[in-house]
Amino acid sequence: MAYSSRYAVQEIPKYKLPKSSTEAKVAYQLIHDELELDGRPSMNLASFVHTWMEDEADKLVYENIAKNLSDQDEYPATMTIQGRCISIIGNLWHAEAAIGTATVGSSEAVMLGGLALKKRWQERQRKNGKDTSRPNIIMGNNAQVALEKFARYFDVEMRLIPVSEESHHILDIHKAVEACDENTIGIFCILGSTFTGHFEDVLGLSKLLDDYEAKTGLDIAIHVDAASGGFVAPFAFPDLKWDFRLKRVVSINASGHKFGLSYCGIGWVLWRSTDYLPKELVFQLDYLGSIEYTYNLNFSRPACFMISQYYNFIRLGHEGYKRVMENDLKNARLFAYALEETGSFDVVSDLHRPLNVFGWHKTGKEQVAQAKKKGAVKYNPALPVVSFKLNDEFKKKYPHVQQAAISTLLRTKGWIVPNYKLPPAEDDTEILRVVVRESLSREMIDRLVIDVREAADKLKEVENEASQMLADVTGVSTKNKHEAHEHRNVKRPKTFNSTC
Numbered sequence: 001m002a003y004s005s006r007y008a009v010q011e012i013p014k015y016k017l018p019k020s021s022t023e024a025k026v027a028y029q030l031i032h033d034e035l036e037l038d039g040r041p042s043m044n045l046a047s048f049v050h051t052w053m054e055d056e057a058d059k060l061v062y063e064n065i066a067k068n069l070s071d072q073d074e075y076p077a078t079m080t081i082q083g084r085c086i087s088i089i090g091n092l093w094h095a096e097a098a099i100g101t102a103t104v105g106s107s108e109a110v111m112l113g114g115l116a117l118k119k120r121w122q123e124r125q126r127k128n129g130k131d132t133s134r135p136n137i138i139m140g141n142n143a144q145v146a147l148e149k150f151a152r153y154f155d156v157e158m159r160l161i162p163v164s165e166e167s168h169h170i171l172d173i174h175k176a177v178e179a180c181d182e183n184t185i186g187i188f189c190i191l192g193s194t195f196t197g198h199f200e201d202v203l204g205l206s207k208l209l210d211d212y213e214a215k216t217g218l219d220i221a222i223h224v225d226a227a228s229g230g231f232v233a234p235f236a237f238p239d240l241k242w243d244f245r246l247k248r249v250v251s252i253n254a255s256g257h258k259f260g261l262s263y264c265g266i267g268w269v270l271w272r273s274t275d276y277l278p279k280e281l282v283f284q285l286d287y288l289g290s291i292e293y294t295y296n297l298n299f300s301r302p303a304c305f306m307i308s309q310y311y312n313f314i315r316l317g318h319e320g321y322k323r324v325m326e327n328d329l330k331n332a333r334l335f336a337y338a339l340e341e342t343g344s345f346d347v348v349s350d351l352h353r354p355l356n357v358f359g360w361h362k363t364g365k366e367q368v369a370q371a372k373k374k375g376a377v378k379y380n381p382a383l384p385v386v387s388f389k390l391n392d393e394f395k396k397k398y399p400h401v402q403q404a405a406i407s408t409l410l411r412t413k414g415w416i417v418p419n420y421k422l423p424p425a426e427d428d429t430e431i432l433r434v435v436v437r438e439s440l441s442r443e444m445i446d447r448l449v450i451d452v453r454e455a456a457d458k459l460k461e462v463e464n465e466a467s468q469m470l471a472d473v474t475g476v477s478t479k480n481k482h483e484a485h486e487h488r489n490v491k492r493p494k495t496f497n498s499t500c
C-alpha cells in the first residue's frame with residue numbers, strides 16, 4: 001500500500017533511475033500527491049488554455065490516446081477526421097480552397113506560417129534577381145513569444161512596432177506599414193492580444209497595404225495570429241472582416257486548445273490556397289508502405305486532442321460555439337463593470353465599451369449609457385479577457401501598495417490571476433489579467449469580484465495601519481522614550497508588499 005511502502009519514509013527517486021521496481025498503486029499515489037501542489041486548472045485565470053471537456057470527449061481522448069497523428073497509413077479514419085476539421089475551420093474563416101494541417105499548438109502553426117512567408121519572399125526576390133539574405137517581419141511588441149521565436153529561430157529580422165495608449169495597446173497599423181520595405185516577408189497581425197484581448201485591425205492594415213502596393217509595387221502579405229480569436233470572432237463578431245475574406249490574409253493560425261475548447265495539444269494553420277504553401281515546405285515520404293505528405297515541425301504527436309476538437313465541432317455546432325463565446329463575453333463584461341464599480345480599478349481592456357470607444361479614463365458604464373442614447377449598443381470586438389489596474393486615485397491615496405499584492409492575496413483563495421507589465425514603451429503600467437473561459441460561470445464571477453474587492457480593501461487597511469504606526473512611533477519617540485519602547489512591542493501589521 002502507498003503509505004506503508006518504503007517511500008512513505010524514504011526519499012522518492014529524483015535524480016537517478018531507482019534500482020528496483022515499485023507497485024503501480026504506490027507509484028501512482030506518490031506522484032498524484034505531489035501534483036496536488038499544483039494550482040487548480042479551472043481556477044487558473046492566467047491561461048487561455050481550455051481546461052474542461054465533457055465526459056464523452058474525455059472518453060474519446062482515452063480511447064485514442066495511443067494513436068500517433070503522423071501514422072497516416074495506419075490510422076486512415078483519424079486522418080479523414082483531420083481533413084474534415086480543416087475543411088470546417090476553412091469554411092469558418094471564409095476560405096475558398098484552404099489547405100492546412102493540425103499542429104501541436106499555435107506556436108508550431110506560427111512557425112509554419114512564417115516559414116511559408118519567408119520562402120515565398122525568397123522566391124520573389126530570386127525571380128527579380130535580388131538579394132535574399134536579409135528578410136524582415138513586422139509585428140507589434142505585444143506579440144506573443146511564439147512570434148518572436150519564429151523570427152529568431154529562422155533568422156528573420158524582427159521589426160517590433162511599439163504599442164501605446166493611442167494604438168490601444170496593439171499594433172499601430174500606420175507605423176507597421178511605414179516599417180515595410182522590399183525585404184519584408186509579411187506582417188503578423190494578432191487577433192486578440194494576449195495582454196489586453198484587443199483585436200488588431202486586420203481590415204485597416206489590409207487597406208493601407210493596398211495603398212502601399214499601389215505606390216511601391218510591393219505586395220506585402222498578412223499572417224493572422226488568431227491563436228485565441230480564431231474561434232471567438234466567427235461566432236461572436238461574424239461581421240468583422242479579419243480572415244480569408246481579405247485577400248492579403250494568406251494564412252491564419254489558431255489554438256484548438258484555447259477557444260477551440262479542446263484540451264492542450266492541438267493547433268491549426270491554414271493557407272488561403274495551395275499557392276501560398278511553398279512546395280519546399282512539403283515533404284513527400286515513402287514510409288511504412290505508402291506515399292505521405294507532411295509539412296509539420298513535429299513528426300510524432302498525439303492524435304487524441306485533434307479528435308476531441310472534432311467532437312466539439314459535432315457536439316456544439318455553430319449554435320453551441322456561439323453560445324459559449326457570447327456567454328464568456330457577457331461574463332467578462334460583467335466582471336469589467338463590477339471592477340469599475342469598486343472605485344479602485346481602471347479597466348484597460350475595452351471589450352465592455354461601445355464600438356470604437358476606447359480608454360479607461362471614463363468607465364465603460366458611462367460610455368455605454370452615452371451610446372445608448374443614440375440607439376442599440378454594439379461592443380468592441382475583443383477576446384473575453386479583462387486586464388485591469390489600480391486607478392490613480394487609489395495609488396495616490398495608498399502610495400505604498402504594490403498591485404502585485406492583489407495577485408498574491410487572490411492566490412490564497414485559490415484564484416490564479418497574474419500581474420505583469422504592458423510591453424516596453426508602456427511598461428510603467430502594470431496590469432492584472434483575467435481570461436474568462438466557459439468554466440468561469442456567473443456565480444464564479446460574483447465570488448471573484450468579492451475576493452478582488454476584499455484584497456484591495458485589505459491592502460488599504462494594511463497601509464493605513466502601517467502609516468498610523470509610523471506616525472505614532474516617530475511622534476512619540478521625541479516626547480517619551482518609555483512610550484516609544486512600548487510602541488515597538490506592538491504587534492506589527494502584516495504588509496504584503498514588503499520583500500521579506
Ligand SMILES: *Cc1c(COP(=O)(O)O)cnc(C)c1O
Nearest residue numbers: 105106107144146194227228255
Ligand atoms: C497562446 C498564443 C500563442 C501560442 O500558442 P500555443 O498554442 O500556446 O503554442 C501565440 N499567439 C497568441 C496571440 C497566443 O495567444
